[in-house]
Amino acid sequence: MKLEDFDFDLPEQLIATRPVSPRSAARLMVVEQDQISDRMVTDLPDILRPGDLLVLNNTKVIPARLFGTRTRDGNVAKMEVTLLSPTPDGGWTALVKPLRKLKDGEQVEFSGELNAVCEGRADGQARLRFNLEGTAFDEALHLAGQMPLPPYIAAKRAADARDKTDYQTVFAKETGAVAAPTASLHFDDALLAQLDARGVTRTEVTLHVGAGTFLPVKVDDVKTHKMHAEWGRVGDDAVDAIERTKAAGGRVIPVGTTALRLIETAATGPGKIAPWQGDTDIFIYPGYTFQLTDALMTNFHLPKSTLMMLVSALMGQDRMRRAYAHAIAERYRFFSYGDASLLVP
Incomplete structure (x- = not known):
């Protein structure tokens, strides 16, 4: 499995340097097995099912x-x-x-x-x-x-006062991240209320996203890549919510790769999880067997990145190549301040 397998050409003008406003007005590419549809984040209450569980990362970005x-x-x-x-x-x-x-x-x-x-x-x-x-x-x-904007944004403009709001989730609580869990930036209070009314539940975990999330992969054989470590915690409430959802036949849907990596770290077997706290350096690439994740909401990722490998592990490499080609053709906005995708294998 070579690094070039996860490469693609991205027009520079598709890299978002500001989020849309309101934040829930972003576009949402839904990939369900081999079907691709173009929706909006505000459609989530119609797309998700009662009994689904969203797993949110409540880390708070510091102006680092x-x-x-x-x-x-x-x-x-x-x-x-x-x-x-x-x-x-x-x-x-x-x-x-x-x-x-x-x-x-x-x-x-x-x-x-x-x-x-x-x-x-x-x-x-x-x-x-x-x-x-x-x-x-x-x-x-x-x-x-100042907020520590990702390098691909910082290269285009300096951080300003707007970023202290834009680059923070509405449910941020636990101080310690130097990068945002960006899929969660699309949620506002109105959307959360609509999801509540739909019967979509949610729980929170904490993973302090580090600057290592932006480090490039420097090895050609991706299996030899060493992941950076980040501190995380999965508490009793999250464990109970995930196990109740699994027992009831609902879907566990992490919002963002950080939440996914954390619950997969804490998994003790298929559909099972225990409270966990510590540093995780879990590296998920094609061939990985997911223990808890039924679907994933995530932004669009950099070529040759470990996150591109993660979504390819969930959906399959060919499927993700087609999905990203569609996203580029339809001019979705990429990376931290860009649009979102909902991936359902």
């Missing part, structure tokens, strides 16, 4: 991109910092540009309230310790930071 200065012997250097993940001792790992201009023990000033000291460097990353913790840190970060 910071701009500051380092002063040494009266010389000031501009620094760009992207927070990656908290460390067990209360620090943060971060990407720093230019890392070569930051030494251990030096301080970066981000605002009058927020600064960080470099405590070490390894593997192209820095370990930072901020001067604030808890709520004070969250508030200062919200004021000083």
